[in-house]
Amino acid sequence: MNKSLFMGIVHRLSTEIPYFRLTEDATGRTSLSPLQKCTAAIRQLAYGGAADQQDKYIRLAETTARKCLHNFTAGIITLFDDEYLRHPTPEDLERLLHTGDDRGFPGMIGSIDFRKDVERAFGVLQARFAVVKNPSKLWDKEKIGNIMKACIILHNMIVEDERDSDTIEEFQDEEFTFTVKRPTKAGNAIGRRKEVRDSHIHQQLKRI
Structure with missing residues (x-):
């Protein structure tokens, strides 16, 4: 990811998502910076390591690293979902059903060709985000869904950012x-x- 894109994401999250704003506790100690939180989350997505590995790199406890990842994925979806994640329309479903019918699979969405497209898409995501490739038994379905959406959004952001550069x-x-x-x-x-x-x-x- 380009540094300017990463810093833009950090800025948006720190200004629009409360979790990423700097705060102070009762003793006056400053919270982790938005940069630290976003770095911890991105590292978990990119390298797929356990949350406790962030303690060695960025001095975050396992529970804090998990919170960073959870809030980062939720924040990415909240801020960039409409712009970078295309949602299927009734026309899309109708087209896929029609294609499946033409290829001898009435009532089924598409055919083997569409399955290959999905496999290719997952291959691209797995190459960029190890978290998609690794086992996901540690998370529930909602968190897995948020991680997948966030990875797709980030991938689309990276591709758009790199397109003309x-x-x-x-x-x-x-x-x-x-x-x-x-x-x-x-x-x-x-x-x-x-x-x-x-x-x-x-x-x-x-x-x-």
């Missing part, structure tokens, strides 16, 4: 400036992915 951003430290270029074609994206996973290139970079 040639580069991600420049990341600077004291000595170097890195510009990460974004591929504009699917073939280039596949090539970049192979380069990232190439063990020979990995060893070369380690020796630099």
